[in-house]
Amino acid sequence: MNISEVAKVTDLSVKTIRYYEEIGLVTPHRSSNGYRSFDKRETHKLQFLASARALGFSIENCRSLLALWVDRSRASADVKQIAQDHLTEIEEKIISLRDMQITLQNLVRACAGDARPDCPILQGLSK
Amino acid sequence: MNISEVAKVTDLSVKTIRYYEEIGLVTPHRSSNGYRSFDKRETHKLQFLASARALGFSIENCRSLLALWVDRSRASADVKQIAQDHLTEIEEKIISLRDMQITLQNLVRACAGDARPDCPILQGLSK
DNA sequence: TCTTGACCTTCCCGTAACTGGAACCCTTAT
DNA sequence: ATAAGGGTTCCAGTTACGGGAAGGTCAAGA
Numbered sequence: 001m002n003i004s005e006v007a008k009v010t011d012l013s014v015k016t017i018r019y020y021e022e023i024g025l026v027t028p029h030r031s032s033n034g035y036r037s038f039d040k041r042e043t044h045k046l047q048f049l050a051s052a053r054a055l056g057f058s059i060e061n062c063r064s065l066l067a068l069w070v071d072r073s074r075a076s077a078d079v080k081q082i083a084q085d086h087l088t089e090i091e092e093k094i095i096s097l098r099d100m101q102i103t104l105q106n107l108v109r110a111c112a113g114d115a116r117p118d119c120p121i122l123q124g125l126s127k
Numbered sequence: 128m129n130i131s132e133v134a135k136v137t138d139l140s141v142k143t144i145r146y147y148e149e150i151g152l153v154t155p156h157r158s159s160n161g162y163r164s165f166d167k168r169e170t171h172k173l174q175f176l177a178s179a180r181a182l183g184f185s186i187e188n189c190r191s192l193l194a195l196w197v198d199r200s201r202a203s204a205d206v207k208q209i210a211q212d213h214l215t216e217i218e219e220k221i222i223s224l225r226d227m228q229i230t231l232q233n234l235v236r237a238c239a240g241d242a243r244p245d246c247p248i249l250q251g252l253s254k
Numbered sequence: 255t256c257t258t259g260a261c262c263t264t265c266c267c268g269t270a271a272c273t274g275g276a277a278c279c280c281t282t283a284t
Numbered sequence: 285a286t287a288a289g290g291g292t293t294c295c296a297g298t299t300a301c302g303g304g305a306a307g308g309t310c311a312a313g314a
Contacts, residue, residue: 004290018292019272033280035291044253051252056227059271069249079248080240087231094224097217100183104214113207121206122196125178126171131261145263146301160309162262186300255314262309273298280291 003028006038010046017046025049025063057086130155133165137173144173152176152190184213 007014020026021036026045028036038046048069052062061082068074068082103124110120134141147153148163153172155163165173175196179189188209195201195209230251237247 002291013273014291015273016271023271033291035280048253051254053271054227055231055252056224065249065252068246069253072244074244074246075242076238076244076246076248077240077242079246080235080238083231083235083238083248087228087235090224090228090231094221094228097183097221097224100181101214101217101221104182104210104217108207108210108214111203111207111210113204115202115204117199117201117203119195119201119203119206121203121210122192125182125192126175126196127178129262140302141262142302143300150300160262162309180300257314258312260310263307265305266303267305268303269301270299274296276293276295278292281289282287283289284285284287 001038001043003036003038006043006046009043010050012046012050020046020049023059025059025066055086056090057082061086128165128170130163130165133170133173136170137177139173139177147173147176150186152186152193182213183217184209188213 001009003014003017006012007017010017012020017026018036021028026038026042026049028038028042031037045066048066049062052065053059057065064082065079068079107121107124112118128136130141130144133139134144137144139147144153145163148155153165153169153176155165155169158164172193175193176189179192180186184192191209192206195206234248234251239245
């Protein structure tokens, strides 16, 4: 499969796939004309990467997960550790965003949002 | 005030303050020795910026908010618009993170996390 | 006076994970 | 012959700074 076809089935952009090759996540063969050629295995890797990225794993975590995925003798504990750590990060981000949300909601609610200059939002920010 | 002192009172890093000057958010005077010298006004701007950044506003939004802040003839509607848009972004991020969280929680729960290779997390990612 | 240490300066590189664009090659159809 | 629609590489830009080098400035102590 050529790159644009793989892009379609994996729902990744052509640019992204080239980037993943550049950083060593996939290693497609090359046709005689120099075009990348993706077999089933490399395509499946890209699908795996797409799923992991969709769950917010960093590229480096994806690299680790991919290595565990191809390693038949892995321990599931190693996978779980990565996932658990990532989950913790997600929870922290949610908490941080929620704090911002609450503060902002209060400011927005208090602001008339009309033509007058008085603005509780700006007041809140200048303290 | 010299830069390190301002850094302390604003709780911004020295690097960050220099960066804010570079992109035109603040314009400190210079002492005869070339050191930056922050008066009350510039220091207050930095405090404003620190608050806005803490609420997750982008630098460009901070620039707009700062302009409205110094503009005595602003309409509070303009401020509210920026805040409301940002609030929407935050809500979208939270939703996205919560989706990831739920999916990941299910995978992590299903994974034994022991020495065996069987791993529902990897299975979930390879679909 | 000299030196030491703590300031300050500018300048340049690196980060994450790509995206956009330029310049150019390959293939197929008209 | 040419045009359209693939493909290729390489370079620059994105966000909001942080790290570090090379070097000027200042106040205090020996």
